Amino acid sequence: MLEMQSVSKIYRTHLVETHAVRDLTLTVEDGEFVAVSGPSGSGKTTFLNIAGLLEAFEEGSYRLDGVDVSGIDDDTASRIRNEKIGFIFQSFNLIPDLDVFDNVDVPLRYRGLGARERRERITATLERVGLASRANHYPSQLSGGQQQRVAIARALAGDPRILLADEPTGNLDSLMARQVLDLIQDINEAGTTVIMVTHDPELARRAHRTIHVLDGRVTNLDAWVAREAMVAQAADS
Amino acid sequence: MWRYHFQTALKSLRRNPWLTSIVIATIGLGIGVCMTTLTVYYLSSRDPIPAKSDRIVAVRLHNWPVGESPTGGDDPPFELTYRDAQGLVEQGFAKHQAAGYNTDLVIHPEDEKQRPYLTEGRLTTPEFFPMFDVDFAYGAPWTKEQERDRRMVAVLSSEANDKIFGGENSVGRQVRADDSSFTVVGVLKPWKPLPRFYDVNAGAWEETEEVFIPLSLSPVLEARKGDGNTSCFAEADGDTWQAFLDSECVWVQFWAELTSPADLDQYQSMVEGYVASQRDLGRFPRTENVVLVQDVMTYLRDFGVVDDDARVLLGLAFLFLAVCLVNVVGLLLDKFLLNPGELAVRRALGARRKTLLAQRLVEVAILGLGGAALGLAFALAGLQLLRTMNVEEEVSHLDPKLMLVAVGLSVGSALLAGLYPAWRGSRIPPARYLRT
Ligand SMILES: Nc1ncnc2c1ncn2[C@@H]1O[C@H](COP(=O)(O)OP(=O)(O)OP(=O)(O)O)[C@@H](O)[C@H]1O
Numbered sequence A: 001m002l003e004m005q006s007v008s009k010i011y012r013t014h015l016v017e018t019h020a021v022r023d024l025t026l027t028v029e030d031g032e033f034v035a036v037s038g039p040s041g042s043g044k045t046t047f048l049n050i051a052g053l054l055e056a057f058e059e060g061s062y063r064l065d066g067v068d069v070s071g072i073d074d075d076t077a078s079r080i081r082n083e084k085i086g087f088i089f090q091s092f093n094l095i096p097d098l099d100v101f102d103n104v105d106v107p108l109r110y111r112g113l114g115a116r117e118r119r120e121r122i123t124a125t126l127e128r129v130g131l132a133s134r135a136n137h138y139p140s141q142l143s144g145g146q147q148q149r150v151a152i153a154r155a156l157a158g159d160p161r162i163l164l165a166d167e168p169t170g171n172l173d174s175l176m177a178r179q180v181l182d183l184i185q186d187i188n189e190a191g192t193t194v195i196m197v198t199h200d201p202e203l204a205r206r207a208h209r210t211i212h213v214l215d216g217r218v219t220n221l222d223a224w225v226a227r228e229a230m231v232a233q234a235a236d237s
Numbered sequence B: 001m002w003r004y005h006f007q008t009a010l011k012s013l014r015r016n017p018w019l020t021s022i023v024i025a026t027i028g029l030g031i032g033v034c035m036t037t038l039t040v041y042y043l044s045s046r047d048p049i050p051a052k053s054d055r056i057v058a059v060r061l062h063n064w065p066v067g068e069s070p071t072g073g074d075d076p077p078f079e080l081t082y083r084d085a086q087g088l089v090e091q092g093f094a095k096h097q098a099a100g101y102n103t104d105l106v107i108h109p110e111d112e113k114q115r116p117y118l119t120e121g122r123l124t125t126p127e128f129f130p131m132f133d134v135d136f137a138y139g140a141p142w143t144k145e146q147e148r149d150r151r152m153v154a155v156l157s158s159e160a161n162d163k164i165f166g167g168e169n170s171v172g173r174q175v176r177a178d179d180s181s182f183t184v185v186g187v188l189k190p191w192k193p194l195p196r197f198y199d200v201n202a203g204a205w206e207e208t209e210e211v212f213i214p215l216s217l218s219p220v221l222e223a224r225k226g227d228g229n230t231s232c233f234a235e236a237d238g239d240t241w242q243a244f245l246d247s248e249c250v251w252v253q254f255w256a257e258l259t260s261p262a263d264l265d266q267y268q269s270m271v272e273g274y275v276a277s278q279r280d281l282g283r284f285p286r287t288e289n290v291v292l293v294q295d296v297m298t299y300l301r302d303f304g305v306v307d308d309d310a311r312v313l314l315g316l317a318f319l320f321l322a323v324c325l326v327n328v329v330g331l332l333l334d335k336f337l338l339n340p341g342e343l344a345v346r347r348a349l350g351a352r353r354k355t356l357l358a359q360r361l362v363e364v365a366i367l368g369l370g371g372a373a374l375g376l377a378f379a380l381a382g383l384q385l386l387r388t389m390n391v392e393e394e395v396s397h398l399d400p401k402l403m404l405v406a407v408g409l410s411v412g413s414a415l416l417a418g419l420y421p422a423w424r425g426s427r428i429p430p431a432r433y434l435r436t
C-alpha cells in the first residue's frame, strides 16, 4: 500500500521556483490499477519519481508498505527500488550495448542473485512478454513495442509489488500500444499494483480509477471543470 | 559482483575506444617516464651488501695540510696512502680489514692457441674475501703468512677460471699474468656486487676483477694502479715505485668490518690513535676533520655514486606523472559524465551509489593496468635510449621488483585520478537523467 500525505516538491533554480508537486495526498491500495492523467508539466512524472524513491521531497510524508520512506538513506532506498518497484518509461530506457538478456539481468545482478536463479527468472519473464527468442538481440534490433516489452520484462524479473509506468505507450502505434497495455493489465491481474501515467483517456479507462493531476495537485476533475466554468462566467459578465 | 563490475567496465571502455586509448596513453606516458628514471635511480642507489652494509666501514684519513683537500670540501679524501692502508691492516683493529687497489693485467691462457688478453686484477689483503662474504667454488683465500711472505699466489674469479681453465678446479695450477706466474689457491663463485662499492674510484659499474693477488706484492711487481684517480699534495721523493708507495699520495681503498654498528665510535678512536702515532713521524699536519669512518651507504652517498642530477630527474619525472594525472582526471570526468542516462537507469533498477562507484573504480583500475603495460613498454624504450646515451647497462634494465612497483604505481595513480570523476558519476540525480 502506498500512502502520500501532503507531499510537496519544489524545484529551485537561481531564476525560478517550480512547485512540481504541491500538497499531494493519495492512497493506492495493494493490487490497484491507477491511471494518472493531467496536462503537460502538471507534475505527473515528478509524482512517479517520488513514488519510486528516485526523488526526494520537501514536505509531507510517504509510507510504502507501511514503512515511512521519507529521508531514508541511499542504500535502503536503492534496496526498496530493487526489490519492490518496477519502472517503465515512455522511451524504454534500455541500455543500448547490453543485449535483451543482459538488460533484464541488471536488477537481478544488483539484488545479488546467483547465476542459475537469474537465468531462470530472465527466461521466464522473457517468455511472459513473448520475447524468449530475442534474448540475444540488442535493443536497436527490436521494434518499439518489443523494446517496451523488454523493459516490462526487466521491471517484472524482480517480482515487484508496484509497477510505475510513465506513459508506457506514448512512443508506440495503436496496435503495439494495445499489446503493451494488455500485458500491463495481465500483470495487474496477477496481483501487482500498477500506477500508470497516460494522456490517453481510452487507455485510462482500463484502470480501476483515474486520478487527475493539475498544477501538482490531485484534483477532483468534476469540481475543477465546474470551477473553471464559474471563472469563465465571471470573466464574461 | 566484482565480476559483473569487470564485465560492465570492459563494455564501457569499449564504447569509447578513443577516449580509453588516450587515457591509457596518458597514464602510460607518465608511468614510462617515472619508471625509466626510477630504474636508474633505484639500481644506482641500491645496497650492494645488505647483510653487512651497516657495519662494513671505509676509513678516510686527512693527511692534507690545513685548508687543502682533494675532495672539494674539507672532508678527507676517499682513499688512503699505501702506507696508511697497510698500517691499518697491520693494526687489525676490526674483526676484518682489507686494503687494495685495481690494476691492469695481461693474462696468458694455458692453452697456447688462445691469445693473451688484457683484464683487470686486484691487489688486496686476504680478509677481503670473508669480509665481503665472497664464496669460493674451489680452494680458499691466501693466508696471512702468504701475504706477509709475498708469495706468488692468486685467486681467480669464476669468469677467469672459465676462460683460462675451462671451469675446472684449478687450485694448485699456474696462471701467467704479465711476466709472472702465480699459483692458484682459490676460485670464486660468480660474484658481482653492484655498485662495485669496494672500489667506486675505479668505477662503480665495472665488472669484478678477474685475478686477485696479495697486496704485499705491489713493491715487487711494481703493479701500477689501473682505473681511478690518484691525488697527491706533494711530489713523491724520487721516481721509483717504492718512493711512490712511501709518498703522501692517496689511491688505496681500505675497508673494515666491525662486529656491530655500535662499535663505530670505538673503532674511530682506535684509528685516531693510529693517526696520533703517525704524527710523531711528522705526518698529518691538521687536527680537525682528520679521521672519517663511514658505513657503505654513507660512503657511496658521499662519493656521489648517485648524483644529484638523478634525484632532480626523479622529482621531475614524478611531476610529469602528476601533470598526466591531472589530464586523466579531466578525461575521466568527461567519460564518466558522458552518458548519465545509463547511470540513471541503473540507479532506478536498484544500484546503490556505492555500487556505481565500485564499478567505476574497477573501470579505472583496468585503465591503470593498461597504463602499466604501456608504461613498462615506454620504460623499456626509454632505458634502451639511455643505453645508447652511455648510461651504464647495469643500471638501465627493468628489475622484476620495479615492474611490480610500476603496476602498483599505475593502478594507484589511475584510482587517484579516477576517484573524483567516479564519485561525481555516482551522484548524478537519477530523476533528472532518466528519459521519460
Ligand atoms: N529537474 C527539474 N528542475 C526544474 N524544474 C523541473 C525539473 N523537473 C521538472 N521540473 C518542472 O516541474 C514541473 C512538473 O514536471 P513533470 O515532468 O513532473 O511534468 P509532467 O506532468 O510529467 O509533464 P509531461 O506530461 O510533459 O511529461 C514542470 O513545470 C517542470 O518544468
Ligand SMILES: [Mg+2]
Pocket (backbone or CB within 6 Å): A044, A045, A046, A166, B436
Ligand atoms: Mg512526464
